[in-house]
Amino acid sequence: MLTDHWNATLVLLVTALAAAPLTALAGFWRRTLATPVAIVTTAAAFAAALWGWAEGGPTLDAPWAPAWNLRLTFELDGLAALYSLLATGIGLAVVIYASRYIPLHLAHSERDQGDIVRFYGFLLLFMGAMVGLVMAQDLFLIFLFWDLTAISSYFLIGYDSEREDARASALMAFLITGISAVCFLIGALLLYSEYGTFALPDLMARTESSRLVTTAVALISAAALAKSAQAPLHFWLPRAMAAPTPVSAYLHSAAMVAAGVFLLGRVHPLLEKSDVVMNALVVIGFASMATGGCLALTRKVLKQLLAYSTISQYGYVVVMLGIGGADGAAAASFYVIAHALMKCALFLTAGAVTEATGQKALTGLGGLWRRMPLLAVGSGAAAAGLAALPLTAGFFKDELFFKAADHEGNPIRLLAVAGAALTFAYSWRFWGGIFAGPLQTEPKPLSIRLTAPVAVLGALVLLGGVWPHPFARLAEDAATVTAGTPVHIEVAYHLDSRVENVMAIAAIAVGLVLIFSRPLWQPALVAISTTTVRFGPERLYWAVLLGLNRLSDRMHRIEIHDLRGRVATILLPAGLLVGAGVAVTPGGGTFRIGSLSNGDLPEVLMLTVAALAAITAALARDHLSLALVLSGVGFSLAVVYALLGSPDVALVAVLIETIFALLFVGMLALLPREGDEAIAVITRDREQRLQADNRGRDAVLSAIAGGLAFIVAWGILSKPAPLESVITSHIRLAPVAHGKDIVTVILADFRGLDTMGEITVIGIAFLGIATYLRRWRTR
Amino acid sequence: MTIMSRHVARLLLAPTWMVALAVMIKGYADTGDGFSAGIIASLGVLLQYLVVGTRETTQLLPVRYAREAAQFGLLIALLVTFIPVLWGDPILTHYPRPGESVTHLGTLELLTAVLFDVGVFLLVLGVATGVIDLIARSRERRPT
Structure with a gap:
């Protein structure tokens, strides 16, 4: 029996976060255990999410670091239920699919089969991070899980780490989402500095429209938009297709990219306090819809096409969140559910088709529906859903979208229809290109584990078309959190000429026109897309990255070029700054020459030895005597400390000098000797240096630094002790x-x-x- | 090296460590601390390398665990630093707090500050012997 402590929130959190370590441990122990453990733990997390949604999870609140005002606050509210169901449910489909796909993938690239443990580990870590993220009610906690998703995505996108493009793509995704996460942190800290709390419920109750709140939520939105791959930071997503297909499916439908719109949904009541941010969301959303939609129509590689489609689909969601209100929140929540099912199914289809035929692009594909009927039907349902055909869940996603857009005037209505038409066109391009037309490549038979997840997801899309109420209820609960007011979603087919129906018919008609007029616009669109890709923001990213690399290389070269120069860059500014300090300090009678008594004789003697040793160090011709003379300086000073009555300092000084001198001498033995290859380089360097004789410069620099240090020491010692x-x-x-x-x-x-x-x-x-x-x- | 110096070097190892231990334990009550103790202990090891030679020293002493000792020391120091946060105290709060009574074992005071010092000792010992070992091995590999 579950006690009060074991409520749905805690159960879901623990099962989701435990999945990754359990699987990794099992996999390291026995490789064959990894797959069953991964499937069982993911299924357990999914079951916990379903139970939690039915039961409702109470708030879980525990002190974390009270001295820093941090608390662990989780709640399984409607929004958390939606996204954790997606993260675990889609996660289950992806894990089952990957259990067949990844071994094949590893075999193709001749890698060790044990690498699958790493895959499950990071995928399930991702799932755990998503579940934690969506339940967190505290901005700092959200930031923590947010970065955890970025880290796991880095390792998943770069899973084929032997390929350079995979590594570059992983780094790009990590930099874009990681740097924008810092914006999120700054936004959170701004709010904290003003209101003294990271807790979201408190912030929502207490914030009022102000410039600070606008800045903070704009920074938070920037992080969310970068994560959701919205224009102009969309370019990392198509690149991230370097990942194995199950990863892409998960990133696009339920995790990484979904996390962005989730965050917008979570902080939506804060966003609504700034009109500027809300309007910016609408603009960015439409820009992404246009960019993603147009580019998707030009791509031939299956996963690229889907990646651009994702940019455009989340553009819809961002528009709806920007429109806001009950209608916008409802439409956004429903859209996320429907899109996750469809996009996951389509990605898994792309992976299965590539696995069966070896073809990655549309050009080598066609006519597969006869050979792979189950896959064709499953992905057909998903594509039809994306295109918003009736009898699929997708119809309602556009219905709600149009309803939200309807209040916003004609420009928004037109743009909404145009976006839906683009979606219609590329959905057909994807499905028709693979399954319709004449057969191009004969496929190999596929494992049921590669087709069944697609069929199940397709069936869910169809189920949502005839019995949308469970989906609508889930979306309703989520929208209630997002909007901050109770939301009621009513979805049904109406056979009348209401404006949503008219817009849907218009979108389908324009979409059909786009499909049939393809030869007319294709060349122009390809030209435009090549230009935007070549001169777009991605170019800026590479320029910045290369520039920073070059700067770092140059700094490093200056640093290691020449030891004297390096010492001079430390001594000269230090000396000048100290000198400036002396110059501006009022120094009436500062520099005094005290008197000596007989009792001071031992100190004076030791200091003289130190001074002589220091002068000798400047004259030493070889390294060994230099090392010994330098430690002579140290030892004489240690004696002075002891004479002045600080035995602790003297002890430390003696010990340091001893070990330092010994190690120094030991290191000297490692220097290159006559006959070594390195010695030739050193000799050549020395000859070059002698030509440009720097001895004069060195003397001037040493005099400045040493002289000013002397003046300061004198000044300080002349002062009476406070x-x-x-x-x-x-x-x-x-x-x-x-x-x-x-x-x-x-x-x-x-x-x-x-x-x-x-x-x-x-x-x-x-x-x-x-x-x-x-x-x-x-x- | 002569037989004599080899014997003296070996005989000196135990006293060196004794002194290091004493400096460490008395640290809070008298001159000395974990840092000095770490240096003294590694000087004893260094003497073995110089006189007895790298191979015999590595057989005689567990210097291959130098890195682990350093890591463990850093871990102890980190734990002493950050664990108070879990109780809601500022970082690096030492227990017993001022005004509370301290258990004594001879001159050794049972304080978390002393534990922190032990972390410093292990780190310094690990780093110093590790560096000595690395230099000694690098020298041996060189063609002479």
Whole structure:
């Protein structure tokens, strides 16, 4: 029996987040276990989501890091139910499909079959992240899961990591969505700075229209739009087709891209406080509809066509969210459900067809409906749904869309019809291109696991056409959250001339015209699309990326070019800044020459030794004497510390000098010697350097830096010691912190965070040394 | 190296570590801390490398775990730093808090600050011996 603690919210969260680690562990133990465990855990998560939707999940609220005002707040509300059903349900279909597809994929590229564990691991991590994301009620928590989806998508898109295009595409998707996620964080922090909370319910209740809120929600929307691949940041999505097909199916229908519109739906009550943002959403949505729709009509590669279609489909959703209100929210929610089923089915079809025929583009395909009837019917239903034909769930998605657009005046109505007509045209282009016409390539027989998911999704699309009420209820619950007011969705067929029907008929008519007039506009559209792809935002992305790479290379080259130059770039600005500080400090009587007593003799002696050693260091001709003389400076100073009565500092100084001198000498033995290949390079370098003699420059730089450091040290030492300083309070507080040795207490307690940072740096430096010496050794 | 110096080097290892341990344990009450202790302990190891030679030292001492020691030390320090957040305290809060009584084992005080210092000790020891080992191995591989 489930107790109060085990409510639907917690059960769903735990099952979804546990799927990835369980599968990975099982897979590492026995490779053959990965597939059954993946299917069972995903099915369990789906069952939990269904139960949670029926039951309703209460709010789960636990302190996380109270000192930083962070809480773990989850709630399985209508919106979360919709998206978690999609993430787990579509996830189940994709996992079953992948259990056959990925082994074939790995065999084609001659990779180890054990790699499938990595696939399941990241796919299910993605699912867990999506479920966490949609239930989170706290902006910081949303950001966390948001980035988790970006990370898992990076590894999934780059799954074929031996291919360069896969790696570049993964990086592009990660950079676009990851950098925009920083915008989201800035937006969230802006709201936090004003209202002191990350909790969404509080923010919705307390925010009012202001410039700050507009800026914050604009930043949040920018992140959402980049994730949903909306223009002008749409270009990463077609590139992401480098991923294996099941990944594409999941990214497009239920995860990555859906996360963007989910976020818009989640923060919608905040968005409504800014008219600018709402209007921008409509404009960007239509721009994406046009870009995606037109480009989809020109693509020949199956997955590319579908990718551009996704851009356009989510453009619809963004338009509806921009229109807002009860109608807009209802239409957007219903649209997301219908689109997820259809787009997943179409992607899985593309993968199955490519697997059976080896063809990736429309040019080598046609007439397959006789050979693959089940696939043809399943994907036919999905394509018909996308085209919004009656008797499919897709009809209602456009019905609600038109209803929402109807209030907004003629331009919006016309654009809506045009978008729907484009969808109609490329849906036919996809399905007709594969299944209709004369047979082009004879297919191999396919496993039922590759066709059944498509058939089931197609059946759901048809079911939604004749019995839309479960879908409508799900959308209703989600829209209620998005709109912030109770929403009622009524979907039914009306055989009259209401405006939605007229718009639907117009869209189908224009779509048919587009299909039959294809030869007329095809060349022009291809030319336009080539131009936009070549001179579009993607070009800017590459230019920026290459530019940054070049800048980094150049900085690095300056840095490693020449040791003297590198030291000079540190010394000169440091010296000048210090000198400027001295120049502006009022220094009446600062520089005093004190008096010496007999008791000071030991210190003076040691300091003289240090000074002599320092001068000798400048004259040393070989490395060994340089190292020894330098440690001589250190040891003399250590003695001075001891004489001045600070044994802790002296101890540390002696130890440091000892190990430093020994390691320095050890490193000298690694320098290239006569006869080494490297020595020739060094000699050549030295000759070149001698030609451009820099000794004069070096002397001037050293004089400036050293002289100014001397003046500052003199100035500081001339000042009388202040009575109350930081160190006095440290001395006073050390016993309170249970310590007697002040240096240790400062290191471990008062300035513990500094120590933490420093030891981390030491650890990282160790990694660097190890990498460098190992590589050098294997050469 | 002579037989004499080999024996002396080996004999010195245990006292060196004893001193390191003492500096470590007494750290909160007297001069010394985890950092100094780590350096002293690694100086003892360095002496073995210089006198006894790389191969014998690696057989004698578990230097191959240097990296793990460094990681473990960093982990301890990180845990001491961030675990207080779970209780709602600021990061790097040490327990027992000021004013509360501390358990003593001789000069060793049972404090989380001392645990933090142990993390620093392990990290310094791991990094220093690791670097010594890397340099020694690189030298051995070189054609001379």
